[in-house]
Amino acid sequence: MFRASLASHDARTADGRYTVTDNRYPNLKRTLTGSGSLTVPVDGANHTVTVAHNLGYRPIFQAAAKDRNGNYFDTYYFPMPTWDFVIGTEISWALNCDATNIYLIFFYDDYGAGDPDVIIDYTYRIFIDKAD
Numbered sequence: 001m002f003r004a005s006l007a008s009h010d011a012r013t014a015d016g017r018y019t020v021t022d023n024r025y026p027n028l029k030r031t032l033t034g035s036g037s038l039t040v041p042v043d044g045a046n047h048t049v050t051v052a053h054n055l056g057y058r059p060i061f062q063a064a065a066k067d068r069n070g071n072y073f074d075t076y077y078f079p080m081p082t083w084d085f086v087i088g089t090e091i092s093w094a095l096n097c098d099a100t101n102i103y104l105i106f107f108y109d110d111y112g113a114g115d116p117d118v119i120i121d122y123t124y125r126i127f128i129d130k131a132d
Helices: none
Strands: 003-005 019-022 031-040 046-052 060-067 082-086 089-097 101-109 118-127
Touching: 031 046, 031 101, 046 118, 060 089, 060 101, 101 118
Parallel strands: none
Antiparallel strands: 003 019, 031 118, 046 101, 060 118, 082 089, 089 101
C-alpha cells in the first residue's frame, strides 16, 4: 500500500480525505493519449489544437511538444507550457482546458524576419479518473 497524508495526520490510519495520495483509489490510473503534428506560421498569432474529451469536467492533463525547424527544440519533447526567445524568434507554447476539450496553443513570432513555418509534433495525456 502507498499512502501519503497531510502533515497533521498519520498516513497509516488517516481517513482518505486527509491523504494526499492513496493507492486504494483509482487516482490518475486511466488516461486518454494522443499525438499529432501541426504547421505553425511564424506570424505572431496563436494557433490552437483542440482535442475533445467530453468528460463533463476539467481533467488533469499534460502535454509536450517539439518542433522540427533545426533549433534545440527539435531534439526532445519539452513539457508545456514553455517560453523562449531563440535567435530572434519568440516561442510560446501554452495549454488550457474546459469540460469538453483541451487546448494546445502554439505561438511563434520572428518580428518580420521572414522565417519559414514551423512543424510542431505534440503529444498529450488526459487523466480521466474522477471519484465515483
